[in-house]
Amino acid sequence: NAGVMQNPRHLVRRRGQEARLRCSPMKGHSHVYWYRQLPEEGLKFMVYLQKENIIDESGMPKERFSAEFPKEGPSILRIQQVVRGDSAAYFCASSPSTPEGTEAFFGQGTRLTVV
Amino acid sequence: AQSVTQPDIHITVSEGASLELRCNYSYGATPYLFWYVQSPGQGLQLLLKYFSGDTLVQGIKGFEAEFKRSQSSFNLRKPSVHWSDAAEYFCAVVGVSNYQLIWGAGTKLIIKP
Numbered sequence: 278n279a280g281v282m283q284n285p286r287h288l289v290r291r292r293g294q295e296a297r298l299r300c301s302p303m304k305g306h307s308h309v310y311w312y313r314q315l316p317e318e319g320l321k322f323m324v325y326l327q328k329e330n331i332i333d334e335s336g337m338p339k340e341r342f343s344a345e346f347p348k349e350g351p352s353i354l355r356i357q358q359v360v361r362g363d364s365a366a367y368f369c370a371s372s373p374s375t376p377e378g379t380e381a382f383f384g385q386g387t388r389l390t391v392v
Numbered sequence: 393a394q395s396v397t398q399p400d401i402h403i404t405v406s407e408g409a410s411l412e413l414r415c416n417y418s419y420g421a422t423p424y425l426f427w428y429v430q431s432p433g434q435g436l437q438l439l440l441k442y443f444s445g446d447t448l449v450q451g452i453k454g455f456e457a458e459f460k461r462s463q464s465s466f467n468l469r470k471p472s473v474h475w476s477d478a479a480e481y482f483c484a485v486v487g488v489s490n491y492q493l494i495w496g497a498g499t500k501l502i503i504k505p
Contacts, residue, residue, distance in 0.1 A: 281435075310491070319396075319482055319495035320436075333489065368436065372491075380426070381493070385435035 279304070281371050282351075283384035290359045290391050298354040298387045302371030309352045310381060311344060314366040323367075326352060359391045394419045394487045398496035406504045407475055413468040413499050415483030424486040425466040426493070427457055431479045439481075442466065453477070478503045 282301040290296050302309050307328055312320040313336075322336040326346035337344065341359075346352040356363055366388045370381035395418045405411050417423055427439040440451025447459040457468045466483060483496040 308491070310493075312493070312495075317497070319398075319497045320484075320493070321495070322492045325491055333492070336492075380438050380441060382438075383428075383436040 281306075281369055281382050281384035283367075283369050283387050285387060286385060288387055288389045290389065292360060292391055293358050296356040296359050296363070296389055298356075298367050298369075298389070299351045300354070300369030300371075300384060301351040302369075303382055306371035306373050306382070308372045308374065308381075309346050310370045310372075311352075311354050312368045312370065314368060314386070316365070320368060323354075356389075359389070361391050364389055364391045394485060394494045396483050396485050396494050396496040398481075398483055398499050400499045401497070402500045402502060404502040404504055405473055408472050411468075411470045411473045411477070411501070413481050413483075413501070415466045415468065415496060416464050417466065417483075417485045418464065419485055419487075421488075422461075423466075425457075425459060426484045426486075427451065427455070427466075427468050428482045428484065429453075429479050430482065430498075436482070439468070473501075473503055475503045475505070477501060 284299050309326045311323040314320045324337050324344045325333040341357045343355045366386045368386045370383045372381045397416045425442040428436040430436050439455045440449050442449050442459045450456050455470050480498045480500050482498045484493045487494045
């Protein structure tokens with residue numbers, strides 16, 4: 278049973294370009310969470326999705342960031358018109374249900390560098 | 393608001409020595425607490441978790457943690473560290489949302505030969 282798969286592992290974008298980060302949850306998991314880790318900081322919650330639904334996007338910046346988890350295929354975190362401050366590690370986690378009573382399994386992250 | 397504090401940014405211990413990493417949380421109800429480890433360039437691996445019951449929980453790789461409600465703490469311990477334990481350790485608590493993890497800033501563990 279493969280774990281949470283994120284790709285790419287490393288992504289370099291020039292300022293103003295778009296970044297697309299992909300996350301395939303573990304088999305049988307229908308809940309996906311995205312977190313951002315800025316340098317020298319802990320992770321910060323961004324968004325919680327179930328299939329075709331955004332449950333909580335309270336941690337997402339209001340502009341340029343969007344996330345989806347379609348019926349088929351991976352979850353996508355999309356950052357439009359990237360800026361240097363978007364450089365960070367983005368982690369995806371999945372769980373079979375909400376983490377209460379269970380654990381969320383994390384991918385290896387995508388390290389975004391904006392140049 | 394919920395918060396997690398890891399007071400030590402870096403800790404250096406000699407190989408074979410004992411280890412304690414501190415974690416304090418702020419949360420009104422009974423918390424769900426986690427310790428994760430992040431090796432350089434790697435993802436996050438769950439070491440152990442506390443939901444209820446016995447306040448001393450055992451995890452993988454020889455780690456354990458003790459939940460102390462009176463001190464709002466969930467410190468991670470290991471009796472004898474190995475060079476392969478060098479990594480960054482994160483404490484986290486599930487917030488009132490029941491799914492959102494609130495994270496500490498992490499403690500980097502350095503092992504001296």
